[in-house]
Amino acid sequence: MEQEYIYQRIATSIADQIRGGVLKPGDRLPSVRMLCTTYKVSMNTASRIYQELEANGLVEAKPQSGYFVTNLSFVDIPLPEVSKPVLLANNKEPKEIIRKVYSNMGNRSLTLFSYSTLYDDFLPVMKMKKEMLAASRTLVNGGIEYDSVSGNLNLRRVIAQRSITWGGSLMEEDIVTANGSMSAISMCLLALGKPGDTIAIESPCYPGVFQLAIDLGFKVVELPTDPVTGIKVSALREAIDHIDLCLLISNYNTPMGSCMPESHKKEIVALLDQHNIPLIEDDVYGDLYFGNQRPSCCKAYDKTGNVLWCSSVSKTLAPGYRVGWVAPGKYKEQILRQKLLHEISTPGLMQEAVASFMRTGKYDKHLRKLRHGLYENYQKYLNTIITSFPVHTKINRPQGGLSLWIELDQRIDALALYDLAIAEGISIAPGRMFTVQEQFQNCIRLCIGLPWSISVDQKLQRLGELSKQLMK
């Protein structure tokens, strides 16, 4: 408690210096080590100071060079609004919009800003081919036999080892593998919910989550969400008596790109535990931080096993391999039952290949390059958007992940923009896709998974022009 007080106090004083103009956009800030000496705090506390400032969009870390006062928070582009969903609104699933947008998934004749996935040079195709070949040699009988229900031991072991990067202390037996993160989430919902239950989610939210919940007969409650800090803790607290389950994308969520500060994570874990409401945490973007340190997870604050931490390599390495996992805490037996009933087991070969890629340090090397590339991409995308889009455009400032959340002038109908854009070979995701209420009609999500190119630049400029047309 003492330590927490210190890091918050120092972060606030630095924030004040930035807001007061003592520190200016682009100024270099002291290194974490220097912070330790200056304020006589531990490395851990010093790191937390910058995490807090990053989460608030005041500071950005540039790979291999240190922390800087962010430019972006000072350009003339405001952040999107904190969402204001209605607490107990009827669920209106945007089926038709989702169907329309997803019908072009994988259609590479279009410029695909619409899907939260990596393309081309961001994926280590040759390296993973080699890894698959090696895995088919090292795995007993090339993985032709059923894997155990828990999943490949080497993968579970390396995921457990890597949990220290986000403050976890998992053991291999704490993990159950899945066919990607959505399959892990599906097991969680099947295991813990029943028709008629109510699930609290962010607003806006990844549509796969609420579609699955609605399909299973749950009621979906969207809660106010901040583009920087994620779901409003106060809103969750007010809704707490109405909900049976909670699902959050804690780090760099899609579509808003928010990252929950440590203090929010800690508070939410305690709140939900106190009310016996399981927290399903989707951490699929956590490794894609632009700064110098990975954000923590809610699971790091889980003392009772009430958090089910789900993740995968689908957003970082190999979407097509369908390698994901869940650390289900005290719900492990229920999750194993779901896996046995719906899948029996997962393919051992891809799990072995991913495990080996992680164990030998290749994954971390790949991630460093990927994060660097995504950060550059993000800056370039943002610059073109800022210069091309109409006035009154609001843009999020994610500190990681793949999502740009753009709130356009109220007069612009994102569905009309979608139609204009798709006719010119540009696929975008309209805001209405990400909610079961009538909101975000003037919002769009653009993903930065397409590596930068002249064509990407031109298509973004064209999107800006089309938006301007719609304002008239």
Added chain:
Amino acid sequence: MEQEYIYQRIATSIADQIRGGVLKPGDRLPSVRMLCTTYKVSMNTASRIYQELEANGLVEAKPQSGYFVTNLSFVDIPLPEVSKPVLLANNKEPKEIIRKVYSNMGNRSLTLFSYSTLYDDFLPVMKMKKEMLAASRTLVNGGIEYDSVSGNLNLRRVIAQRSITWGGSLMEEDIVTANGSMSAISMCLLALGKPGDTIAIESPCYPGVFQLAIDLGFKVVELPTDPVTGIKVSALREAIDHIDLCLLISNYNTPMGSCMPESHKKEIVALLDQHNIPLIEDDVYGDLYFGNQRPSCCKAYDKTGNVLWCSSVSKTLAPGYRVGWVAPGKYKEQILRQKLLHEISTPGLMQEAVASFMRTGKYDKHLRKLRHGLYENYQKYLNTIITSFPVHTKINRPQGGLSLWIELDQRIDALALYDLAIAEGISIAPGRMFTVQEQFQNCIRLCIGLPWSISVDQKLQRLGELSKQLMK
């Protein structure tokens, strides 16, 4: 209708000759071609005559040599009883027994008669390693990107082509791939059922099916099932007003090994269609026929798209690859939605490898060898069981598949036998595992997926001795 009448009439007259002793055990029967000439019928009709006689256990086909009057039906061992489940009994899931038996899955220090899977030489390990390597070269980007929701096109195409072997006429767009057959079945149940619905299944039944159904909140109705011809059509007809869904393992089901005759398949498809009750058909053992011709599927008689035909390569080629599929008929959109919601997509690489193995004829070559091996295995297992087990033992006579269903003397408690056997390193599946009612207490399932060896022989003999002990 005329043709059907002819094949049934001729089959009955041959059956009468066998039962009357005109044709004796081991006698060779005329070839299909000779039958055509003799009775002036088509090849199709002649084949059906033998299918009918095989299904009734009177005739057996020996690979590459023709049809013979079976010896087995004349040894002093009766068939197990037709099951007599109570129509609307409360579901009592045998959770603890299943947990106990499945806890040893993959434990090769035991002799595993308990699981319906192939071991060792029955699996083409080296060939599939090569196929995986080739697939990672031919597939775009080695399968690192998301596959389409429908699944790998080459796999869907070759499954469609192969549908002629069972009387189907599928097109590639009729098929959706899945992570094995259970995953396909899970999608069907999630898409078509809701809590409170009633599902009709065979009795005994593969436990994964009723566990999944119960977990989803369905009521399970077990129907009387014949060890030769499968579910009683009359029983299904009587129960028809109580059920919302029906799931059948049509060919060589587990644990009973029954294979539904053509006429039953046709009748059941029509009956269920008439009442708008979807039929989920699990055909996972259909390629494992001991005779000369693959049995047909219910799907072959489906004129309205009411049959969801599910299958996989888990029982024939590569359980660990998790490659399965469903031809969902008119329910395709619902199945695609389930796949997208729970899985997004399936791993393209294993699907490509299996597709290539099938397309190049290697799968058929493998199946020929496998069927021959399983048939030999079956005869050897049966001979040892017949000579080692106590009096009053009844055994099924499957014409394909992996399951021996053994009904022991009423005094023998299969759970006690399980405990004695496991203490000696032998794993068996007690009958109570396969039902949600109190029945089959004196039954066990033994699978023939372990290739024959002196050790297998000794363990089977030991099982017989242990059974004898329990009679005292």
